[in-house]
Amino acid sequence: MTACDVFGGGVAVITGAGAGIGAGLARHAHRLGMSLVLADVDGAAAAALRDELTAAGGDAIAVICDVRDPDAVADLADRAYRDMGPVRLLVNNAGVEQFGYLWDTPVANWNRVLDINVSGVFHGVRAFLPKMLAEPAQAWVWNLSSIGGVASVPLQAPYIVSKHAVLALTECLRLEVQLAGHDDHVHVQAVLPGAVKSNIFESAGGVDDGTGVEAAESQREAMLDIKANAMDPVEAAAVVFEQSARGEFYLLTQPEYVSSAMADRAQVLASRVPPQLRTKPRFDPHRH
Template identity: 65%
Template sequence: MSTPQESFGGGVAVITGAGAGIGAGLARYAALELGMRVMLADIDAQAIVRLRAELESAGAVAVEMVCDVRDPDAVQRLADRVIADMGAVRLLVNNAGVEQFGYLWDTSVCDWNRLVAININGVFHGIRSFLPRLMGNPAPSWVWNLSSVGGVVPWPLQAPYIMSKHAILALTECLHQEVEMAGHGDHVRVQAVLPGAVVSNIFDAAHGVDVGDVVAAEAQRTAMLAVKAAAMDPQQAAKVLFEQAISGVFYLLTQPDSVGAAMDERAETLRSRRAPTLPRGSRYSRAET
């Protein structure tokens, strides 16, 4: 089996949502540890300018481009620029995503549509713009779509986000089959990424609700920020993902033990056909009322 350096080194990586969190961790690891040339794509111009400067100061090759993944034309322009200026893509990471707190019935239509447009449509736009180019190039390439541990578990007061991560997991599973069916599975590797808790500003930046039970929404944000305090370093998470990717597994887990246990629990829930229970430790769980 090859090493991550042998498989990815010197290639081009395109990472959406590269300005912070696991996206930035993947960019740093790809550029600094593997010697990849990295396209940093994000809607936050200042964040990716800072990251590009950081990487370049360390001798890495990085380019930034502001890209709103909600806009299919913007993602197409990203793909066109990467191919024209950097060459064939070795790794596409569809990572951009946002959170949403609050009861589902309190969530505004605007916030629902915003999350779907970024978390789901953004991945779809990345696939449409990049995948035909990857399939047309016989060199090995990888597509990583970011789901989450939330893609295999339900979680109250985060329903839009959890729904979107279930959707990305299903999309990626189907995409893997379709790439195989189309005859490109020998050189285009589609993989689903399921991070557990990784340091990020996604909870800080998440929208809450303006009507209904605002207190419950903010309590959930506080609970998730407490999880963040003990979360995994993004570059360490990236190292784990790159090492798993070359092993050929489909599901890439930042924390194989805890995320794997969540996958096992999901499988048992489906097998037994029981209703999902409230998370242990939730202030809403029946055991604590």
């Protein structure tokens, strides 16, 4: 079946929907005929996207939500089911970046990354999954990991740690849904974007002082160079939706080069070779 067959007419809830791949997923979901709950800590961004989609004939609401707050995420779930109906697709997407040597990283920045990128996914699962399990209708949960979830990258340790954690969380969650006997109608999938245009690098945290300030900003510039040639978020969303509709578990925005990273990771673990520094980014954003 196509993504339109699977998702058309359903309700999608997307966290971090105000920009980047979250907004791309929302725009493509709208094209498929889905109703949207656009959740973001940036209320203005979510409202602007809501206005764009409703002006184009879509059905969407915007909700200010900080995914670090479990009560706020629970309220988001209650509002989605009350105002829009049963949720067919939950996308736990909200995420932030961090640059710099790990030993220079401010404690507040470490906590911010883990609270948003990992605990935000956990709060989404706790708030929405029981409601999905109680409904007989088919439902999907997408958790946003990253190509970084199968890589080791210096000067981005908090982010890389968080994306490894989200991938493990999602793999375990899939098994738990199966163990509980609900895998016939609730489908858990991991999204691993490669290089997709967003503002995550500009808004990323850095370090306050020390010799690592220059290194942190140099890494930011390197990531911005990759962004310049990255994939359009709506194009990425279309790829992800079609893979999901086919029943795949690992949803890859650029299947060739994300799969290459996964194979490299498997080889590293199998051979027990320590991580090696590279003189340039391993992954080529031109390879889709």
